[in-house]
Each structure stands twice: as structure tokens, then as C-alpha cells.
Amino acid sequence: MTKVAIWCRHKDDNIIGIGPNIPWHIKSDFQRFRRITEGQNIVAGQTTYESFPNRTLPNRNIYVLTLEKDYTTSDPEHHFVVNDINFFKDFEQDIYISGGASIYKLFMTGGPNLMPDIVVDCVYMGELNPNLKGKEVAITDCINVLNEKYSQVMPNFELDNIATRVLIRKGEFIEQSVLKRIILEITQF
Numbered sequence: 001m002t003k004v005a006i007w008c009r010h011k012d013d014n015i016i017g018i019g020p021n022i023p024w025h026i027k028s029d030f031q032r033f034r035r036i037t038e039g040q041n042i043v044a045g046q047t048t049y050e051s052f053p054n055r056t057l058p059n060r061n062i063y064v065l066t067l068e069k070d071y072t073t074s075d076p077e078h079h080f081v082v083n084d085i086n087f088f089k090d091f092e093q094d095i096y097i098s099g100g101a102s103i104y105k106l107f108m109t110g111g112p113n114l115m116p117d118i119v120v121d122c123v124y125m126g127e128l129n130p131n132l133k134g135k136e137v138a139i140t141d142c143i144n145v146l147n148e149k150y151s152q153v154m155p156n157f158e159l160d161n162i163a164t165r166v167l168i169r170k171g172e173f174i175e176q177s178v179l180k181r182i183i184l185e186i187t188q189f
């Protein structure tokens with residue numbers, strides 16, 4: 001029942017993507033994402049889902065948000081199509097919100113039953129890949145909500161030019177076992 005958002009954004013401009021791509025390639029960033037989400041349920045927008053290699057991520061159930069009623073996934077046993085964000089209001093298992101920008105925004109601004117309980121906020125301090133073409137995708141709206149409604153629960157953890165923060169929703173009950181596991185996955189690299 002815990003909702004966790006996890007992203008990596010570029011410092012200052014909050015860019016998370018250019019076109020369909022993440023504009024940096026840091027191995028430990030992918031590893032951190034894998035360690036936190038492996039064995040879990042994740043939710044991704046259709047654009048992000050299509051950008052996963054072979055439209056999959058091993059050892060995870062993927063809920064794909066799309067308005068297309070007849071959208072088909074690469075693995076119907078483990079990947080599920082969701083047409084309405086409200087599906088997650090009463091979701092009974094933990095869910096890891098994994099982008100892209102439109103999906104982070106739907107959850108972060110979606111009211112008390114959608115807002116993540118925990119946010120893993122990774123900030124990349126290097127340069128963006130200058131060779132990518134396409135629209136810059138940023139999550140500034142989400143960072144404004146984060147700054148107002150969340151508080152940081154561990155010091156920044158820095159690795160490979162990425163500073164990772166963990167924040168929880170102010171005034172809400174947080175499942176400590178989930179929080180503890182996430183912090184361990186981040187700090188015990």
C-alpha cells in the first residue's frame with residue numbers, strides 16, 4: 001500500500017528526458033533503480049514503457065498507463081494495461097512510480113490517495129548528452145510539490161555525480177520497513 005516515486009533529474013532545470021531518452025548514462029543510476037524496484041510492481045507511462053529494452057524490465061510487474069483501450073504489452077502475464085489513474089487510489093500492494101514526466105505529475109498532484117508516500121529524488125550534477133534530439137521533458141511541477149509537502153529523511157548520498165535524497169510526505173504514516181529497505185538499497189552500494 002506504500003506508493004514510492006523514483007526519478008533522476010538534472011540539477012537546476014529538472015530535466016528527466018530528451019525525446020524518449022534519458023540524457024545521461026550512469027551505470028549506478030540504473031543499478032539503484034533496479035535494486036529498489038526488483039520484485040516490485042511499477043507503473044510507467046506508455047512512452048517510458050516503450051523505451052524499456054524489448055519493452056520489459058525483468059522481475060517486475062509493470063502497470064502501463066495509456067488511454068489506448070486496446071494497447072497490448074510484450075508480456076501480458078506480468079505487464080498490465082491501465083487506462084484510468086484512479087485504479088491506483090485503492091491499490092492494495094506497494095507500487096513504484098517510475099515515470100515519465102506525465103505520470104509523475106499525475107501522482108504528485110493527484111490528491112491524497114495518489115500522492116507518493118516516499119520519493120527517491122536523484123539529482124544528476126553532470127552535463128546532458130548533447131547528441132540527443134527531441135523535446136526536453138522536465139518535472140519542475142513535481143519538484144515544487146516535493147519542496148512544499150515532503151521532508152528529507154536521510155542525508156544526501158552522493159555517487160557518480162548523482163546526489164540521492166529520500167523524502168517522505170509530511171504528516172503521513174510511512175511504512176518503516178519499506179523506507180528502511182529503500183535507504184539500505186541506496187546506501188549499501
Ligand SMILES: NC(=O)c1ccc[n+]([C@@H]2O[C@H](COP(=O)([O-])OP(=O)(O)OC[C@H]3O[C@@H](n4cnc5c(N)ncnc54)[C@H](OP(=O)(O)O)[C@@H]3O)[C@@H](O)[C@H]2O)c1
Nearest residue numbers: 007008017020021045046047048065066067099100101102
Ligand atoms: N530520468 C528519469 O528518472 C526518467 C524516468 C522515466 C522516464 N524518463 C523519461 O521521461 C520521458 C517520457 O515522459 P513523458 O511524460 O513524455 O511520457 P510518459 O509519462 O512516459 O508517458 C506518456 C503517456 O502516458 C499515457 N498517459 C498520460 N496520462 C494518462 C492518463 N491520465 N491516463 C492514462 N494514460 C495516460 C499516455 O499514453 P497514450 O498516448 O498511449 O494514451 C501518454 O502518451 C522520456 O524521455 C523518458 O526517458 C526519465
